Amino acid sequence: MPTNHYQKKDSDWCHPCDCYLEGSLSSSCDQQTGQCQCRPGVIGRRCDQCANPFAQVHISGCQIVYNGCPKSFHSGVWWGETVFGGSAVQQCPPGADGQASRYCDQDVGWALPDMFNCVSQTFAQLKDVFGNASNFISSNSVFFRPIYPVTTNACRCPKGFTGMQKSYECDTEVDLCYSSPCGHHGTCMPREGGYTCLCLPGYTGVNCEVNMLSGHCVDGVCRHGSHCTSIRSATSAMLSSMPRSLASRLPSTTSLETGGFTCSNCTRSLYHTSTCELRARRFAKGSFLTFPALKQRHRMLLKISFATRTSDGLLLYNGRYNDKHDFISLEIVDGAVVFSFNLGDDTTRVAASLPHGVDDGDWHTVTVDYLHRVVLNVPSELLKNHDALIDEAFPILLLFTRRCASHRATCNRFLDLTGPLQVGGLPSLPEGRRVQQQDFFGCIADLYIDHKFIDLNS
Ligand SMILES: [Ca+2]
Structure with missing residues (x-):
């Protein structure tokens, strides 16, 4: 190893001695510690400092500087002799861009160097890119990207919602249909906190993933004790029961490999879906259906069909009594359909009717489109005699409640429904109730909540 290099114990690296010539007796150093041979009074591994802070290294040893700070090495920079009250300015150390400065104080000597403006060359390149970009404020060494402090409470948003930049109210809905969860066999309809898939005929399942036309039986797909029968085995059974002469005349494409299935043996075969869910039910005094409470707080779309000859009745209710x-409630009062809701203060009612009343024994369909807080939109299209739309009979009613317009105001903004969702009536109650009707006499069919079909047998 050359004498002007050294290698620390247990180190693989060899370093140059780099002795400071003016303070050293030679250019060689200790081969393990790297200590150079210093002139008298000179210290430091490189022999570049004086023990006396007001002295500087000189070819003849340490010499006191009386009217300023001595030449010295600090933070990778040589600071030249500087008069008291002045500042030395030097290029930043190798590898960095910019200039560093150091103040010379009459009482304490050198201050610590100001290296704030020394930046890496990587930063200098970034600054060229971002320095003038919007939302960035840059100094010589730091980028700032401002964030906007919130002076109100921050909300942790429920699924399907996010906050707007200014109010943080979780009042921006996320379209959960964005990723096309229903695939090619269904249409995705966003709803509060989720989505509903409207499946093409022959498809079922939450995401229309079950193919009844060519797929196989899936556990639980046929509801309420109905049997899942694969079409293949049905065909096979049919063939085996045929006289052989007849079976042989069938085209060869009568394959046993077609797949697909049906749900058979529905107990109420007249009004059921292809998976044996019940579409319609008859109600009389004291009969009703109970479902879990609606979780929608912000908006919901209810659709229900009914037929009755009684001018008063309760179609649907959710909330405590x-x-x-x-x-919320949906009633028939004096032959009119009345939707009521209460967010915690006053009850708002919206009524719609036909000239001769809805209690004519025909099927009618009512759609309630509830939209959070500001607008109640009841485009209660009444479908009479199946598909004829009589929208003149049901005007669109818009009710504006302005008191909640400011998001800082204390206000009952949301639906908070507890207790079960009741369809077709309420149980007998010891105390007063919120709605005028308690029972429904007639038939209810095709109940949809946010486009999702509700099985009236569940
Ligand atoms: Ca409420």
């Missing part, structure tokens, strides 16, 4: 809690 005393007068302190939120509820």
Whole structure:
């Protein structure tokens, strides 16, 4: 190893001695510690400092500087002799861009160097890219990207919602249909906190993933004790029961490999879906259906068909029964359809009717489109005699409640429905109730909540 290099114990690296010529007796150093041979009074591994802070290294040893700070090495930079009260300015150390400075104080000597403006060359390149970009504020060594402090409470948003930049109210809905969860066999309809797939005929499942035309039986797909029968085995059974002479005349494409299945043996075969869910039910005094509470707080789309010859009845109710809690209800009152809702304060009612009333024994369909807080939109299209739309009979009603317009105001903004969703009536109640009707006499069919079919047998 050359004498002007050294290697620390247990190190693989060899370093140059780099002795400071003016303070050293030679250019060689200790082969393990790297210590250069210093002139008298000179210290430091490189012999570049004086023990006396007001002295500087000189060819003849340390010499006191009386009117300023001595030449010295600090933070990778040589600082030249500087008068008291002045500042030395030097190029930043190798590898960095910019200039560093150091103040010379009469009482304490050198201050610590100001290296704030020394930046890496990588930063200098970034600054060229971002320095003038919007939303960035840059100094010589730091980028700032401002964030906007929030002076109100921050909300943790429920699934399907996000906050707007200014109010953080979780009032921006995320379109959960964005990723096309229903695939090619269904149409995705966004709803509060989720989505509903409207499946093409022959497809079922949450995401229309079950193919009844060419797929195989899936556990649980046929509801309420109905049997899943594969079409293949049905064909096979049919063939085996045929006289051989007849079976042999069938085209050879009568394959046993077609696949597909049907749900058979529905107990109520007249009104059921292809998976044996019940579409329609008859209600009388004291009969009703109970479902889990609606979780929608912000918006919902209810669709229900009914037929009755009674001018009053309760189609649907959700909420507790005393007068302190939120509820929604859909009633028939004097032959008119009345939708009521309460967010915690007053009850809002919207009525719609036909000239001769809806209690004519025909099927009618009512759609309630509830939209959070500001607008109640009831385009209650009444489908009479199946598909004829009589929209003149049901005007679109818009009710504006302005008191909640400011998001800082204390306000009952959301539906908070507890208790079960009741369809076709309420149980007998000891105390007063929120709605005028308790029972429904007639038939209810095709109940949809946010486009999702509700099985009336569940
Ligand atoms: Ca409420």
